Amino acid sequence: MHPTIADVLARPEVRAGAPAVRAGRAALGTPVRWVHVSEVADPAGTLPPGVLVLSVGMPVADPTTVPARYVDALRAAGAVGLVVEIGQQLPSLPAGLVQAARAAGFPLVELRRTVRFAEIVAGVLGEIVDRGDDLPGPPGAEAAFRSLALHRVGPERVVDELARRIDAPVVCEDLAHRVLLTAGDPDLRDWVARSRLAGPAGPEGWATAPVGRPGARWGRLTVPSRPTPGTADRVRAVLDAAADAVSLLDPDPVVLLRAARDALVADLAAAVPSDAGRLAVRARAAGLDTAVGLSVVALRATGDHPPEQGLEAALAVVAPAATVASPAPGELVVLVPGDGGPLLAALPATAAAATAGPGSVADLPDLLRRAREDAAAHAATGGRGPVRVPALRGLVHRLGDDPHLLGFAADVLGPVGALPAAARTDARDTLWALVDAGGVVADVARRLGVGRPAAYARLRRLSALLDLDLTDPEVRTTLHLALLVDARAAR
Numbered sequence: 001m002h003p004t005i006a007d008v009l010a011r012p013e014v015r016a017g018a019p020a021v022r023a024g025r026a027a028l029g030t031p032v033r034w035v036h037v038s039e040v041a042d043p044a045g046t047l048p049p050g051v052l053v054l055s056v057g058m059p060v061a062d063p064t065t066v067p068a069r070y071v072d073a074l075r076a077a078g079a080v081g082l083v084v085e086i087g088q089q090l091p092s093l094p095a096g097l098v099q100a101a102r103a104a105g106f107p108l109v110e111l112r113r114t115v116r117f118a119e120i121v122a123g124v125l126g127e128i129v130d131r132g133d134d135l136p137g138p139p140g141a142e143a144a145f146r147s148l149a150l151h152r153v154g155p156e157r158v159v160d161e162l163a164r165r166i167d168a169p170v171v172c173e174d175l176a177h178r179v180l181l182t183a184g185d186p187d188l189r190d191w192v193a194r195s196r197l198a199g200p201a202g203p204e205g206w207a208t209a210p211v212g213r214p215g216a217r218w219g220r221l222t223v224p225s226r227p228t229p230g231t232a233d234r235v236r237a238v239l240d241a242a243a244d245a246v247s248l249l250d251p252d253p254v255v256l257l258r259a260a261r262d263a264l265v266a267d268l269a270a271a272v273p274s275d276a277g278r279l280a281v282r283a284r285a286a287g288l289d290t291a292v293g294l295s296v297v298a299l300r301a302t303g304d305h306p307p308e309q310g311l312e313a314a315l316a317v318v319a320p321a322a323t324v325a326s327p328a329p330g331e332l333v334v335l336v337p338g339d340g341g342p343l344l345a346a347l348p349a350t351a352a353a354a355t356a357g358p359g360s361v362a363d364l365p366d367l368l369r370r371a372r373e374d375a376a377a378h379a380a381t382g383g384r385g386p387v388r389v390p391a392l393r394g395l396v397h398r399l400g401d402d403p404h405l406l407g408f409a410a411d412v413l414g415p416v417g418a419l420p421a422a423a424r425t426d427a428r429d430t431l432w433a434l435v436d437a438g439g440v441v442a443d444v445a446r447r448l449g450v451g452r453p454a455a456y457a458r459l460r461r462l463s464a465l466l467d468l469d470l471t472d473p474e475v476r477t478t479l480h481l482a483l484l485v486d487a488r489a490a491r
Contacts, residue, residue, distance in 0.1 A: 003032050004030060004031055009021070016115050017112065017113045021109050022093060022101065022109065023098055023101035023108035024105050024108055025107070030081065031080075034047075034048045034051040035125055037054045041070055042073050043073060044077050046077065046236070046240065047074075048078060048142070053082050055083070055084050055214070056088075057085065067100040071104050074106070081107035081109065082109070084110050085110075085114065117214060118213060121248060125142075145158060146244075146245065152249065153249070164183075166234070168225050168235070170186065170221060170222070172222075172246070174218060174256075177191065178192075179191060179285040180256040180259075191285040194224070198222060198224070204225070205226035206222055206223060206224050206225070211247050213247065218253040220243070258324070258325070261324070262326050265333050269327060269372070271365040272432065294337060294358055295340030295341075296333060296356050296368050296371040297333070297336055297340045297343050297354070298354050298375035299334070300352045300376055301331070301352075302351055307330060319334070322334050322343070323335040331372070331375075331376075333368065335364075340357055340358070352379035353375055354378060356368075356374075362487050363484070363487075408485065409482040409486045412479065428486075430455075430459065433448050434459065435476050439473065441456060441459065
């Protein structure tokens with residue numbers, strides 16, 4: 001048996017709001033099958049049947065809203081009552097709303113003190129789950145999401161469960177359309193521009209649902225694909241249940257963005273050149289400006305000094321557009337548009353720091369590796385303060401499309417460019433592995449994911465193809481420069 005509206009009003013988290021019944025007292029025995037926060041004036045298609053709606057009064061505070069139509073719309077959408085919190089959004093209930101609710105016999109309750117809607121929703125739906133009552137919508141979906149919220153799982157679990165239940169990719173983004181969480185491998189190309197047009201009536205027919213507390217929305221869940229015929233209502237119901245669960249968990253979007261960027265930096269650090277395009281798309285979706293050259297500043301803790309000490313002040317002065325990530329304990333990585341030298345100079349001498357760059361997103365794996373290794377070595381020797389890493393990539397970035405540089409790369413790598421596409425990709429990956437490994441064949445094999453005999457065979461074929469001695473350090477430097485120029489020209 002479901003709790004009634006009267007049961008809900010008797011709960012301690014509701015009583016804390018000093019509830020007063022303004023209309024529909026005779027209907028307080030109506031069962032409540034769901035509780036949902038809604039600030040939509042026309043909730044058609046957004047509410048499950050038997051729902052008690054919670055609101056801070058945004059729809060009725062809108063002077064264009066007709067109270068009688070709003071009450072009729074709530075009833076038609078499946079609502080059994082409306083609870084409105086009196087406060088900043090709505091100083092008092094409009095007389096027209098009270099009259100319309102009384103005329104319809106529709107329960108209308110005002111909360112005279114501020115409460116946390118998340119606690120009301122969690123308490124009521126937790127009671128429904130504990131009683132074993134059936135919940136509205138697709139079988140088991142709302143109960144599953146409510147259980148996840150009540151057990152305080154991470155929001156990524158909710159996003160994964162949503163993608164699994166609707167069999168479609170899902171994205172959680174913040175209000176700036178920066179991607180925080182994903183599931184189901186969504187297409188993130190041109191994400192910000194596409195997301196700004198998102199919605200059921202948009203060009204791609206996306207379904208979206210806001211997340212965050214009423215009056216403090218911080219983002220939304222998005223299904224970035226058009227629902228298959230006949231599934232739109234089901235996707236809508238499951239999406240709303242998932243959004244409610246994320247809102248109840250109330251994560252900090254700043255923390256989610258930092259975690260997304262931590263994961264991006266970790267993947268960039270382990271990337272091979274063929275990953276560059278995919279990671280560039282992901283970087284843009286996470287809010288990085290990839291149209292400019294990026295430098296890497298790596299910081300390591302020394303002694304009792306955390307790496308972030310003084311970083312915030314330095315960023316505010318010289319690099320407000322920088323991106324900060326924490327790829328490992330005691331370590332910070334900052335991606336800085338342009339030259340990282342000014343930030344390095346502004347850091348206090350309490351942490352070991354090194355920089356490399358600038359370069360493109362495709363250059364970041366190598367820049368990250370070198371800056372992090374130098375910062376780690378600097379910290380291991382007890383050093384503090386900055387170390388500037390000379391960057392071959394920075395030279396290529398500055399020279400840009402110099403014809404002499406382009407001609408040099410074409411002369412060195414011409415035989416590779418003449419290979420079929422698959423063989424050309426393998427050859428470039430092998431050459432990148434060779435220069436990144438400093439000529440150590442065991443490391444080349446590890447980077448390529450092959451055995452040492454296979455790595456030796458690849459290098460012999462390339463040595464013959466290019467007519468170069470790949471064991472010569474000067475040749476490897478030549479190859480490194482040519483590969484950098486070739487990669488930049490290909491973008």
